[in-house]
Amino acid sequence: MKFCPPQAAKLLLAFIATSDYFLTYDEIAVVCCWTLSDTGLKERRRKAINSLRKLFETDKSVKILAVSEKQGYQIVISK
Numbered sequence: 001m002k003f004c005p006p007q008a009a010k011l012l013l014a015f016i017a018t019s020d021y022f023l024t025y026d027e028i029a030v031v032c033c034w035t036l037s038d039t040g041l042k043e044r045r046r047k048a049i050n051s052l053r054k055l056f057e058t059d060k061s062v063k064i065l066a067v068s069e070k071q072g073y074q075i076v077i078s079k
Contacts, residue, residue, distance in 0.1 A: 011028065
């Protein structure tokens with residue numbers, strides 16, 4: 001069993017609360033309680049998403065994809 005850091009847990013709950021498992025970059029910042037004007041926001045977001053990805057690294061049916069044209073990330077679950 002893997003440990004789920006609090007930030008990853010908040011992100012996961014936010015993703016599953018949406019109908020399409022998609023969060024914009026700004027929504028991720030809000031979930032993580034970051035100010036949108038913070039310097040290094042892109043790096044913090046990348047680290048938070050990587051932390052969430054690590055929880056699913058042994059489950060190949062779950063992917064967290066960057067959707068740059070919509071400026072966000074989406075969880076995709078395959079069958």
